[in-house]
Amino acid sequence: MANTKTTPMMKQYQKIKDQYPDAFLFYRIGDFYELFNDDAVKGAQLLELTLTSRSHSAKHPIPMCGVPHRAIKNYIDIIIDHGYKAAICEQMEDPRLAKGMVKRGVIQLITPGTRTESGIENAKSNNYITALNYNHKNDRYGFAYADLSTGELKTSLLNNYNDILNEIVSLQSKEIVINDSIPDSMIQKFKQIGVMVSHQNDINIQSEMSYLTQDLKSSTEKAVVNRLLTYIIDTQKRSLSHLKRAVAYEPTHFLKLDHNSRYNLELINNIRTGKKAGTLLWLLDKTKTAMGGRKLKNWLERPLINKNQIKARQNAVGELLDHYYERSQIQDYLVKVYDLERLAGKVSFGSVNGRDLIQLKSSLNQIPKIRYVLNQLQPKALGSIYKSLDPVSEVSDLIQQSIIEEPPISITDGGVIKDGYNKQLDQYRDAMKNGKHWMANLETKERKATGINNLKIGYNHVFGYYIQVTKVNLNKVPRGRYQRKQTLTNAERFSTPELKEKEALIVEAQEKSKTLEYEIFTKIRNQIKTQIQRLQKLADAISSLDVIQSFANISEEYHFNKPTLTNKHDLKIVDGRHPVVEKVLGYQKYVPNDVIMPENNDILLITGPNMSGKSTYMRQLALIVILTQMGCFVPAKSAQMPIFDQIFTRIGAADNLIAGQSTFMVEMQESNDALQNATPNSLILFDEIGRGTATYDGMALAQAIIEYVHNKIHAKTLFSTHYHELTSLQDKLPRLKNVHVGATEKNGKLVFLHKVEPGSVDKSYGIHVAKLAGLPDSLLKRADQILKHLEVKGKNEANNRQGQRSSEKSDAKPRVKNLPESNRQSESGEQQLALFPDGNKQKSISKSNQNQNNKIINDIKKLDLMSKTPLDVINIVYKWQRQIK
Numbered sequence: 001m002a003n004t005k006t007t008p009m010m011k012q013y014q015k016i017k018d019q020y021p022d023a024f025l026f027y028r029i030g031d032f033y034e035l036f037n038d039d040a041v042k043g044a045q046l047l048e049l050t051l052t053s054r055s056h057s058a059k060h061p062i063p064m065c066g067v068p069h070r071a072i073k074n075y076i077d078i079i080i081d082h083g084y085k086a087a088i089c090e091q092m093e094d095p096r097l098a099k100g101m102v103k104r105g106v107i108q109l110i111t112p113g114t115r116t117e118s119g120i121e122n123a124k125s126n127n128y129i130t131a132l133n134y135n136h137k138n139d140r141y142g143f144a145y146a147d148l149s150t151g152e153l154k155t156s157l158l159n160n161y162n163d164i165l166n167e168i169v170s171l172q173s174k175e176i177v178i179n180d181s182i183p184d185s186m187i188q189k190f191k192q193i194g195v196m197v198s199h200q201n202d203i204n205i206q207s208e209m210s211y212l213t214q215d216l217k218s219s220t221e222k223a224v225v226n227r228l229l230t231y232i233i234d235t236q237k238r239s240l241s242h243l244k245r246a247v248a249y250e251p252t253h254f255l256k257l258d259h260n261s262r263y264n265l266e267l268i269n270n271i272r273t274g275k276k277a278g279t280l281l282w283l284l285d286k287t288k289t290a291m292g293g294r295k296l297k298n299w300l301e302r303p304l305i306n307k308n309q310i311k312a313r314q315n316a317v318g319e320l321l322d323h324y325y326e327r328s329q330i331q332d333y334l335v336k337v338y339d340l341e342r343l344a345g346k347v348s349f350g351s352v353n354g355r356d357l358i359q360l361k362s363s364l365n366q367i368p369k370i371r372y373v374l375n376q377l378q379p380k381a382l383g384s385i386y387k388s389l390d391p392v393s394e395v396s397d398l399i400q401q402s403i404i405e406e407p408p409i410s411i412t413d414g415g416v417i418k419d420g421y422n423k424q425l426d427q428y429r430d431a432m433k434n435g436k437h438w439m440a441n442l443e444t445k446e447r448k449a450t451g452i453n454n455l456k457i458g459y460n461h462v463f464g465y466y467i468q469v470t471k472v473n474l475n476k477v478p479r480g481r482y483q484r485k486q487t488l489t490n491a492e493r494f495s496t497p498e499l500k501e502k503e504a505l506i507v508e509a510q511e512k513s514k515t516l517e518y519e520i521f522t523k524i525r526n527q528i529k530t531q532i533q534r535l536q537k538l539a540d541a542i543s544s545l546d547v548i549q550s551f552a553n554i555s556e557e558y559h560f561n562k563p564t565l566t567n568k569h570d571l572k573i574v575d576g577r578h579p580v581v582e583k584v585l586g587y588q589k590y591v592p593n594d595v596i597m598p599e600n601n602d603i604l605l606i607t608g609p610n611m612s613g614k615s616t617y618m619r620q621l622a623l624i625v626i627l628t629q630m631g632c633f634v635p636a637k638s639a640q641m642p643i644f645d646q647i648f649t650r651i652g653a654a655d656n657l658i659a660g661q662s663t664f665m666v667e668m669q670e671s672n673d674a675l676q677n678a679t680p681n682s683l684i685l686f687d688e689i690g691r692g693t694a695t696y697d698g699m700a701l702a703q704a705i706i707e708y709v710h711n712k713i714h715a716k717t718l719f720s721t722h723y724h725e726l727t728s729l730q731d732k733l734p735r736l737k738n739v740h741v742g743a744t745e746k747n748g749k750l751v752f753l754h755k756v757e758p759g760s761v762d763k764s765y766g767i768h769v770a771k772l773a774g775l776p777d778s779l780l781k782r783a784d785q786i787l788k789h790l791e792v793k794g795k796n797e798a799n800n801r802q803g804q805r806s807s808e809k810s811d812a813k814p815r816v817k818n819l820p821e822s823n824r825q826s827e828s829g830e831q832q833l834a835l836f837p838d839g840n841k842q843k844s845i846s847k848s849n850q851n852q853n854n855k856i857i858n859d860i861k862k863l864d865l866m867s868k869t870p871l872d873v874i875n876i877v878y879k880w881q882r883q884i885k
Helices: 008-017 037-047 069-081 161-171 184-192 207-213 219-236 259-265 280-284 290-301 307-321 324-334 340-349 354-376 383-387 393-402 423-450 471-476 497-529 532-557 579-585 614-630 663-677 695-713 724-731 766-772 777-807 847-862 870-884
Strands: 023-029 032-036 052-054 062-068 085-091 104-110 129-135 140-147 152-158 175-178 196-199 456-460 464-470 483-487 491-495 571-576 593-597 603-607 638-641 646-650 683-687 716-720 736-746 749-758 823-825 831-833
Touching: 008 023, 008 032, 008 104, 023 037, 023 069, 023 104, 032 037, 032 069, 037 062, 037 069, 062 069, 069 085, 104 219, 129 161, 129 219, 140 161, 140 219, 152 161, 152 219, 161 184, 161 259, 175 219, 184 196, 207 219, 259 614, 259 646, 280 290, 280 532, 280 579, 280 614, 290 340, 290 532, 290 614, 307 324, 307 532, 307 614, 324 354, 324 532, 340 354, 340 497, 340 532, 354 383, 354 393, 354 497, 354 532, 383 532, 393 497, 423 456, 423 464, 423 497, 464 471, 464 497, 471 491, 491 497, 571 614, 579 614, 593 614, 593 749, 603 614, 603 695, 603 724, 614 638, 614 646, 614 683, 614 716, 646 663, 663 683, 663 695, 683 695, 695 716, 695 724, 695 870, 724 736, 847 870
Parallel strands: 023 085, 129 175, 175 196, 603 716, 603 736, 646 683, 683 716
Antiparallel strands: 023 032, 032 062, 052 062, 085 104, 129 140, 140 152, 456 464, 464 491, 483 491, 571 593, 571 638, 736 749, 823 831
């Protein structure tokens, strides 16, 4: 705006604002941070502030609003929560000593991915910032992420957008740093899922930070980590000594769970509420520390696939499970351990205060106690954790010697350092204490000398020390010795040469005391900073112990048992339960079920009514697998299973309207993801595939998908369906078995048994379920009439087809059969689903149409169904359908 050039201050403001055009600039003036121009207009609305103006001209007012400097964090959090950046512009010199315009500069740029302890919703959550760049030579993406509050820094190589999306969603990252190598189409996708995109093209790593990438072998990974570090350095403008060395990880070294599977299985967020309650994390989280809570979430997001690592965790859980008393003691000590990771981060940032250091000392004091309890167990599986429990006694001793037990929040106003820690500080404090005593004696002395009984000596920051006399006693004031300093309504304030002299000594002691105390605190902080790596290693051990005790606690409370890992391809779970549903229903009410899939059985085809528990049965298997590979015990009487590499789920109905995708398209894409990427070591859960389209289309797709999984993938698969015609596939596919969820009718009412049994059902009980939902009786009666009519019609058509079949055995030309509700036998003897209409209408088909149908049947005979993807099948069936019509 033109009017920003009217004053030197606004010139300074605009110059700084031009450097941060995409951020709210909080510009420090005295005790307030001010927003101007567009920032003020938008900020007043977001922060609910009063919008005013600053101007030397009525024609060109400058919009402005401000917030107190002491409350700035709360307002910054609101800005960040709305997806914006905030630049903090501070006064860089004392305004009282400045010559001319006070120097100002941005001391920190806060973004959604870089805020630390302030504003993080849950202490047990991380706040990750990610970075991405593309390497054209190897056609791969470099990916990195960091949590500034804990110092975590990791990197990987990813193949495509789906892999990138899975990582971002898993990390719940709110910001991604990119360069010009990333296409606009991908950037738009990031924005669609609510991720802030920040650009950092230049890489300029300070030499003291280069050690962070020295363990990386891939140049692509080094480049993306350096890009992320450059962005962090540019925005934070402060020490980052707590950042850990970058660790390269390979996503395939963990059980792969794409974002759809995490969502469908409700691992972290409840589908209905979006919150933690009602999720697997909610059930498992009995951790006592913030660090443990974050590690539990990390283990849940990345279950293991290494058998030895899984067994090591299981054995550690077993050690604590067998020692209730010792486990209880450990829990009592863990409760008193504060967030060591974030305390170390605060030390590095320079934002730690006296209370933080007392928390650090208190936490370190628990470590010897925890070590003692573990030592009583003579730990084996817990041995590595025990060895890593370093008390870092140098730090706790230093804090014990220097910091008072209940320090103030501010570290610049004094009162933080203990008496006796520093001789010079003690002298200043003695001077202040004696000075105040001297003032009290002076007050008594002056009262006697003047005869003014209510004379008092006071102090304020503006006028310093003064002698106050009420106006009725002004005639008693000694002339010459008393010098007037201030006039009040009912009193006068005076000073004396003696008082001025003592005041100078006291004020000097106060100022020097504060300055010296801050210097002492800074030295203590820097001494602790040298031990950050030890503190972080200790935090890692404590968090692992916390998760292990949580697993042991959960296993005992909910009757979990240790699963057995096998190198074979068989799966045997006896009396398995869905742990979250069981917690809600109660242990006695939940009906457990077996999942028995020997090596020669890859697919369980599940039928049964809606609401009977098919989806719960499928989900409970996935959760048992995840719990096993996390290293936890499982909700089952016994469990034996192989190690799975991936879990794919297609459960529930959802669309993606933003991307223009219908429910059925989403269903097909998720199905295709499983079919394209699953291996024999994967677990696939398909729930009601094909229900989003016409009956015959859906049935054809469902069968084609089952056959494709059976003949080409050989993954352990649970496939639930209401297409009862598919149950005949058991006769055709040797590695497929039918199971069903039991239900029965009593007095016209549907009773769910919730028990999975061998075999299939031929009825869906849809109208019964509708009745349970409370639909009108008249509607239900009409639906029942229609159902009976359709069933009779179907039986008659089936009888007609049976009669026609026997008379057509000698025909050279095949004829089209109307088999809408059952399988028919092809000439090759294979069971296939009926695709075309027949019956009375067939008799009226013209000869040309008959030839067309014969051609289609010949095409079916020649079709190699096993070589086609589901989408190929859709296109072929659609083509045939149009030809018939």
